[in-house]
Amino acid sequence: MKVKISDKILQSVEKPSRYTGNEWNSVYKDLDNVSIRFAFCFPDVYEIGMSHLGMRILYHVLNERKDTFCERVFAPWVDMEQKMRESNIPLFTLETHSSVNSFDFIGFTLQYEMSYTNVINMLDLSGIPVLKSERTKEHPFVCAGGPCAYNAEPLADFIDFFMLGEGEEVINEVMDAYVNWKGSGESKESFLEMIANIEGIYVPGFYNVEYNDDGTIRAISPKADRYPEKIKKRIIKDLDKVSFPDKIIVPFTDIVHDRIMLELFRGCIRGCRFCQAGYIYRPVRERTSGKLLELAEKLQESTGYEEISLVSLSTSDYSHLRDLCTGLMDKMEPKKVNLSLPSLRVDSFSMELMEKAQKVRKSGLTFAPEAGSQRLRDVINKGVTEEDLLNSAAIAFAGGWSTVKLYFMIGLPTETMEDIDGIAELSKKVVDVYMKTPKDKRGKGLSVNVSTSSFVPKPFTPFQWEAQDSIETLKEKQQYLMEKLKGKYIKYSWHDPYISFLEAVLARGDRRLGKVLYAAFKKGCKFDSWGEHFKFDSWIEAFDQCGIDPHFYANRKRTFDEIFPWDHIDVGVTKKFLKRENEKAYFEVITPNCRVKCTGCGALVFDGGICNELH
Numbered sequence: 001m002k003v004k005i006s007d008k009i010l011q012s013v014e015k016p017s018r019y020t021g022n023e024w025n026s027v028y029k030d031l032d033n034v035s036i037r038f039a040f041c042f043p044d045v046y047e048i049g050m051s052h053l054g055m056r057i058l059y060h061v062l063n064e065r066k067d068t069f070c071e072r073v074f075a076p077w078v079d080m081e082q083k084m085r086e087s088n089i090p091l092f093t094l095e096t097h098s099s100v101n102s103f104d105f106i107g108f109t110l111q112y113e114m115s116y117t118n119v120i121n122m123l124d125l126s127g128i129p130v131l132k133s134e135r136t137k138e139h140p141f142v143c144a145g146g147p148c149a150y151n152a153e154p155l156a157d158f159i160d161f162f163m164l165g166e167g168e169e170v171i172n173e174v175m176d177a178y179v180n181w182k183g184s185g186e187s188k189e190s191f192l193e194m195i196a197n198i199e200g201i202y203v204p205g206f207y208n209v210e211y212n213d214d215g216t217i218r219a220i221s222p223k224a225d226r227y228p229e230k231i232k233k234r235i236i237k238d239l240d241k242v243s244f245p246d247k248i249i250v251p252f253t254d255i256v257h258d259r260i261m262l263e264l265f266r267g268c269i270r271g272c273r274f275c276q277a278g279y280i281y282r283p284v285r286e287r288t289s290g291k292l293l294e295l296a297e298k299l300q301e302s303t304g305y306e307e308i309s310l311v312s313l314s315t316s317d318y319s320h321l322r323d324l325c326t327g328l329m330d331k332m333e334p335k336k337v338n339l340s341l342p343s344l345r346v347d348s349f350s351m352e353l354m355e356k357a358q359k360v361r362k363s364g365l366t367f368a369p370e371a372g373s374q375r376l377r378d379v380i381n382k383g384v385t386e387e388d389l390l391n392s393a394a395i396a397f398a399g400g401w402s403t404v405k406l407y408f409m410i411g412l413p414t415e416t417m418e419d420i421d422g423i424a425e426l427s428k429k430v431v432d433v434y435m436k437t438p439k440d441k442r443g444k445g446l447s448v449n450v451s452t453s454s455f456v457p458k459p460f461t462p463f464q465w466e467a468q469d470s471i472e473t474l475k476e477k478q479q480y481l482m483e484k485l486k487g488k489y490i491k492y493s494w495h496d497p498y499i500s501f502l503e504a505v506l507a508r509g510d511r512r513l514g515k516v517l518y519a520a521f522k523k524g525c526k527f528d529s530w531g532e533h534f535k536f537d538s539w540i541e542a543f544d545q546c547g548i549d550p551h552f553y554a555n556r557k558r559t560f561d562e563i564f565p566w567d568h569i570d571v572g573v574t575k576k577f578l579k580r581e582n583e584k585a586y587f588e589v590i591t592p593n594c595r596v597k598c599t600g601c602g603a604l605v606f607d608g609g610i611c612n613e614l615h
Contacts, residue, residue: 001099003092013079017253018046021072021094024250025302027059028095029069035182036068036175039093039103039140043110043118044529046074050249051257053311054109054146054167060245061168068175071095073106075118076125078526078533084125091125100126104178106140110148110155113506114499114529119144120158120521130518132160132205137188143174149202150233150280151459151566154506156204157514161192163200164569165233166266168242170200196227200234203227207568209511215552217510217563232570233280237608239266239287246298250305259307259340260299262292264324267609268313269594271601272370273381273585274412276458277313279573282601284594285609289320293327300337308332309340316341316353317595325353342366365396368407371415372422378588379414381462381581386426393433402443404430410477410494411455411469413585420477423450424484431489446489452481454500458507459566460573462581467557468504471497498536499529504554510565513553515546574602 010016031037040059042049049055055072062070071093076084083089090099100106106126108119123130128139135142144155145163152162163170174195181191196203206227210218222229236242244263251258267284268277296308308328312318328339341353369389371377377384393404408423427450434446454474457466469477474497485492506513519542527533543550558564560579567575577600584591591599594610604611 001090001102003089003097003099005089005092005097009080009083009087009089013083014077015046015253017251018074018077019080019094020252021097023252025247026072026095026249027063027070029063031069031096034067034069036065036105036178037098037103038062038068038070038105038107038175039073039100040070041073041100041106041108041119041122043075043108043115043122044527045077046251047253047255049074050251050255052109052111053261053263054111056245056248056261057243058109058167058171059249060247061171061243062175064243065172065175067179069095071098071103073100073122075122075527081121081125090127091122101128101140103140104182106142108142108144108146108159110144110146110152112529113148113154113503116148116155116506116517117521117525117528119155120517121526123158124521130521131157133157135160135188141178141188141191147276147280148507150276150569150571151507151509151564152202152204153209153511153565154509154513154517156511157518159204160188161195162202162204163234164202164231165200166236167234168236170198170234173198174201193226199232202231202569204511209565217565217567219563220565220568230568230570233572235283235285235606235608236266237285237606239263239285240291244295246295247302248299250303257309258305259309260296260303260305261309261311262296262299263287264292264310264312264315264318264321266312267603269317269610270314270383271381271462271581271591271593271599273379273462273581274370274409274455274458276461279460279578279601280571281313282571282573282603283606283609283611284317286319289324289327292324293331296328297331300332300335306336307338307340309342311342317593321353365401365403366405366407367392369426370407370409371412371419372408372424372426373419375588376412376415376419376422378590379585380409380412381585381591383590383593386429389426390429390433393430394437397434397437397442400441400443402434402445403447403449405449405451406430408450408452409455410452410481411474413455413463413466417477417480420481421484423452423481427485427490428487431487434489448490449493450485450490451493451495452478453495454497456500456504456507459564460571460578462578462585464508464564464578465558465560465562465582468501468554470555471501474500496531496534499531499534501550501554502528502536502539505550506553508553508565512546512548516542516548519545572601572603572605577601 062068073093120130129135141160143161144159145167149162177194192203195201206223209220212218265286267281370382457463478494523538598614
């Protein structure tokens with residue numbers, strides 16, 4: 001069914017280009033020649049979703065198949081949703097403006113927990129039952145992937161199956177299975193049976209969860225022997241050999257990352273003890289600089305973009321960064337294409353690299369010391385010193401930069417008020433470094449932007465057992481810091497502690513939270529990561545209505561023997577290793593990075609990347 005959106009509606013909403021489609025490089029296929037229609041859904045607005053590299057990759061991978069047509073769907077902003085509901089317009093795709101409920105698959109990417117109510121809202125707007133138990137063979141399969149899928153339990157009532165890990169290969173195996181199933185006349189259950197043993201596929205309906213009297217989990221077990229006890233994530237061993245788009249869609253409107261994103265590597269050699277991405281994406285696997293240069297040229301030619309961003313968890317850890325930057329600047333400088341280098345670590349910042357990056361145009365610099373004191377940086381295994389940061393700042397100021405962002409976290413395990421003082425002191429030292437830089441070298445108009453987020457304990461990290469600070473404590477720390485950071489050159493901003501609290505609840509939640517999500521959705525909760533739409537009181541009402549205490553999930557320190565809702569998921573990194581890292585944190589002991597020494601995290605089981613190089 002093709003959905004018609006009148007000009008009157010488009011003219012009455014903010015940013016109508018979010019809903020029109022037809023952008024440069026978007027894919028169109030003859031519907032008579034495809035047997036699978038896949039609606040790739042990003043549970044946030046167009047500008048956020050179109051900036052997501054994973055969506056660009058999987059859109060490309062699925063559309064490489066002759067039998068499959070993948071189209072994009074984004075959450076309509078509240079003004080558009082109101083118009084759609086008033087006019088009975090169902091959720092639709094951008095490419096063909098087809099109703100999502102006519103597709104074979106609705107696939108969500110779960111990038112952050114605060115998008116969960118948008119997932120439910122988008123299902124509802126599609127006109128299909130949001131609860132999987134109420135859907136029939138006439139309805140599409142609803143699947144999901146992304147980092148939050150590693151603890152999928154809060155969404156277990158809504159999603160038919162999850163894809164764990166990197167989707168390029170597993171999604172093709174699922175599509176192959178679907179082709180075989182589609183003409184068979186078998187039940188939906190039989191399709192889920194077919195894919196349940198594909199590595200990386202988790203079908204929550206095939207697993208039982210039992211609870212102890214104190215609310216903790218007693219056991220998670222498969223309902224039959226034919227289902228795996230542990231669901232192992234998928235990885236791509238050789239990134240050079242896997243498909244990467246050489247044409248990407250160029251939006252008509254500004255998006256968050258409106259540029260070419262060149263993915264250098266996956267994983268991270270560092271082991272920051274709070275960082276989920278640093279563990280779930282292990283082992284580190286790099287693309288060769290030759291492959292990256294080839295991709296950069298093709299992407300620039302096919303899009304006309306004037307900026308290339310190097311994407312990874314820690315760009316300066318890419319082992320061929322010097323060669324790559326030299327090659328990119330040689331090729332791109334004549335075309336006036338800028339090179340952006342996010343995710344730099346303060347310890348390896350170099351004048352040479354910075355000079356290469358700023359040849360065309362300067363972009364902002366962000367440093368993430370994370371904690372204000374050396375003691376706390378050792379607790380979190382950040383592996384950088386105050387001297388590293390100040391040296392980097394000195395190089396940046398001498399190179400003409402005058403705007404620096406400093407990113408910290410508050411509420412980290414073992415944190416004291418002296419550590420909070422350290423944030424203010426370090427920020428002021430950065431100002432002092434600028435003042436000591438000769439006036440003829442430094443840029444004008446110093447601006448040091450200090451921001452703090454609140455620690456959220458995440459699954460598959462050494463801090464997964466830790467309690468989150470209460471909202472009141474976080475607010476006191478923010479207020480204290482605000483008083484300390486008053487100054488002409490420093491601007492302080494912070495993350496909403498109420499949102500961080502809910503994020504902590506959902507991150508370590510179990511299946512019982514499904515009914516809370518549903519209740520919150522019914523109370524109008526959506527776009528929870530957007531401050532202006534976050535309804536904390538409605539969430540608390542939903543928890544009360546369902547008889548669930550959110551503090552049980554956010555503010556409770558776990559014992560090492562507690563069974564987690566994600567313990568049946570295997571990311572390679574073992575619980576034993578994470579426990580060891582947790583204990584080392586309390587002794588303020590640093591763990592070396594993967595290139596210095598293998599510490600036996602468990603990622604070696606994937607037989608790929610840096611683990612292979614070291615063994």
